[in-house]
Amino acid sequence: MFGGRSHILKGSVSLALVILILLVVILLVSEKNPFPTSSLFDIKSQFSPSSSSSVCNFAKGRWVKDRKRPLYSGFECKQWLSTMWACRIMGRPDFSFEGYRWQPQGCNMPHFDRFTFLRRMQNKTIAFIGDSLGRQQFQSLMCMASGGKDSPDVQNVGWEYGLVKAKGALRPDGWAYRFPTTNTTILYYWSASLSDLVPMNNTDPPRLTAMHLDRPPAFMRNYLHRFDVLVLNTGHHWNRGKIEGNHWVMHVNGTRVKGEYLKDIRNAKDFTIHSVVKWLDAQLPLHPRLKAFFRTISPRHFKNGDWNTGGNCNNTVPLSRGGEITGDDGSIDTTVESAVNGTRIKILDITALSELRDEAHISGSKLKPRKPKKASSNVTTTPVINDCLHWCLPGIPDTWNELFIAQI
Ligand SMILES: *[C@@H]1O[C@H](CO)[C@@H](O)[C@H](O)[C@H]1NC(C)=O
Ligand SMILES: *[C@@H]1O[C@H](CO)[C@@H](O)[C@H](O)[C@H]1NC(C)=O
Ligand SMILES: *[C@@H]1O[C@H](CO)[C@@H](O)[C@H](O)[C@H]1NC(C)=O
Ligand SMILES: *[C@@H]1O[C@H](CO)[C@@H](O)[C@H](O)[C@H]1NC(C)=O
Ligand SMILES: *[C@@H]1O[C@H](CO)[C@@H](O)[C@H](O)[C@H]1NC(C)=O
Ligand SMILES: *[C@@H]1O[C@H](CO)[C@@H](O)[C@H](O)[C@H]1NC(C)=O
Numbered sequence: 038m039f040g041g042r043s044h045i046l047k048g049s050v051s052l053a054l055v056i057l058i059l060l061v062v063i064l065l066v067s068e069k070n071p072f073p074t075s076s077l078f079d080i081k082s083q084f085s086p087s088s089s090s091s092v093c094n095f096a097k098g099r100w101v102k103d104r105k106r107p108l109y110s111g112f113e114c115k116q117w118l119s120t121m122w123a124c125r126i127m128g129r130p131d132f133s134f135e136g137y138r139w140q141p142q143g144c145n146m147p148h149f150d151r152f153t154f155l156r157r158m159q160n161k162t163i164a165f166i167g168d169s170l171g172r173q174q175f176q177s178l179m180c181m182a183s184g185g186k187d188s189p190d191v192q193n194v195g196w197e198y199g200l201v202k203a204k205g206a207l208r209p210d211g212w213a214y215r216f217p218t219t220n221t222t223i224l225y226y227w228s229a230s231l232s233d234l235v236p237m238n239n240t241d242p243p244r245l246t247a248m249h250l251d252r253p254p255a256f257m258r259n260y261l262h263r264f265d266v267l268v269l270n271t272g273h274h275w276n277r278g279k280i281e282g283n284h285w286v287m288h289v290n291g292t293r294v295k296g297e298y299l300k301d302i303r304n305a306k307d308f309t310i311h312s313v314v315k316w317l318d319a320q321l322p323l324h325p326r327l328k329a330f331f332r333t334i335s336p337r338h339f340k341n342g343d344w345n346t347g348g349n350c351n352n353t354v355p356l357s358r359g360g361e362i363t364g365d366d367g368s369i370d371t372t373v374e375s376a377v378n379g380t381r382i383k384i385l386d387i388t389a390l391s392e393l394r395d396e397a398h399i400s401g402s403k404l405k406p407r408k409p410k411k412a413s414s415n416v417t418t419t420p421v422i423n424d425c426l427h428w429c430l431p432g433i434p435d436t437w438n439e440l441f442i443a444q445i
């Protein structure tokens with residue numbers, strides 16, 4: 038047919054054009070989202086640290102109502118959640134505090150999806166080392182990663198890290214669990230002071246423990262090479278009552294210290310935080326895949342006293358202290374901020390945003406009768422403790438986890 042050839046030619050030219058346009062479009066799209074399925078670590082390395090940190094401060098932002106919250110059920114996450122922290126089980130009547138998420142100002146914070154999270158953490162180990170607030174964050178992450186669903190396939194691998202209950206101990210020093218589908222390990226080690234605790238050789242009770250302020254806990258030294266993400270915290274054990282109650286005896290340079298360290302325990306805390314950060318920062322070049330965070334202090338909200346003197350935090354109205362943190366000042370926790378300043382350790386600054394949430398502590402839960410341990414004795418009620426330090430779970434520690442996951 039006349040002109041058939043030129044039609045075919047025209048046809049192949051427009052086909053080539055279409056292919057070209059398609060290629061450009063694909064390129065543009067992939068430019069925006071270069072490797073959608075690659076690991077967190079690969080994605081992170083494509084942004085220069087200076088540009089991402091100058092644009093975004095995760096500590097600034099606002100709490101927003103979110104009908105998709107909480108991320109898991111406080112009734113269902115029995116496998117990981119301590120009963121005392123599961124306010125739904127403990128009978129708290131109001132749950133409006135569960136329905137918020139933190140929206141950082143100018144930061145890209147994707148909604149948490151546990152499957153995406155686990156896939157990105159394939160073959161990786163996330164370690165929390167710290168006090169009971171660190172344990173709350175660990176339990177929160179276990180619930181988030183499992184969706185709070187019964188997960189019989191998750192393996193207890195505590196033995197791999199020496200986390201087994203010693204003879205006569207109340208509980209192990211920590212817990213480690215592995216999600217077999219992605220080979221992701223999440224663990225927690227109890228170290229309330231982030232210092233090395235070594236039993237002292239005294240025969241008279243009470244048995245004393247040397248608290249080496251300038252040495253990180255042995256667990257951290259021994260297992261650091263196995264961690265991909267480490268989240269540290271300390272804070273609420275740095276008071277005379279806890280230190281004397283635990284029979285901890287402060288040591289520096291291998292010898293017992295008195296004077297300035299004991300006069301003001303804040304000095305000892307400051308010294309220890311700076312020591313552990315300095316040690317960790319020096320270790321990081323030997324462990325290039327390790328991302329380390331230091332979480333700032335979790336605020337307490339006792340009013341008119343504390344644990345022992347009937348203090349409480351009985352507000353139940355969310356955001357009655359405001360819902361937003363603005364400005365460009367630094368962290369409220371100047372100790373952690375100054376310790377990590379100029380190091381490779383990132384600050385996980387949760388203090389100000391948690392400060393706004395005085396209604397989300399476990400205090401105020403109407404405690405339900407608890408079955409006693411011995412079947413022979415009668416059902417007793419748990420004593421009412423006005424705990425304005427720990428948080429209901431699900432709750433605020435879920436947000437801490439979202440923040441560090443966004444920053445890995
Ligand atoms: C799990 O991850 C660890 C650490 O990355 C790795 O050494 C090990 O081979 C992995 N195991 C499996 C079964 O993939
Ligand atoms: C995880 O580890 C296994 C075993 O070492 C390896 O075959 C696999 O490629 C690793 N996957 C990732 C995403 O690193
Ligand atoms: C404790 O001290 C006594 C007496 O000095 C010594 O015999 C013993 O070996 C020491 N024990 C340890 C565990 O260092
Ligand atoms: C520990 O040793 C260092 C270096 O030798 C010294 O500067 C410091 O004053 C010592 N600290 C104490 C409390 O002994
Ligand atoms: C909350 O605590 C304050 C201070 O202890 C007390 O005066 C007030 O009556 C309490 N409010 C409720 C609703 O219990
Ligand atoms: C961080 O260190 C720099 C340089 O030493 C100093 O100018 C700055 O004030 C420090 N910032 C904080 C928050 O400590």
Ligand SMILES: *[C@@H]1O[C@H](CO)[C@@H](O)[C@H](O)[C@H]1NC(C)=O
Binds near residue numbers: 413414
């Ligand atoms: C249980 O309660 C009953 C009635 O109050 C009492 O007589 C009994 O001694 C209690 N038993 C125990 C083991 O406390």
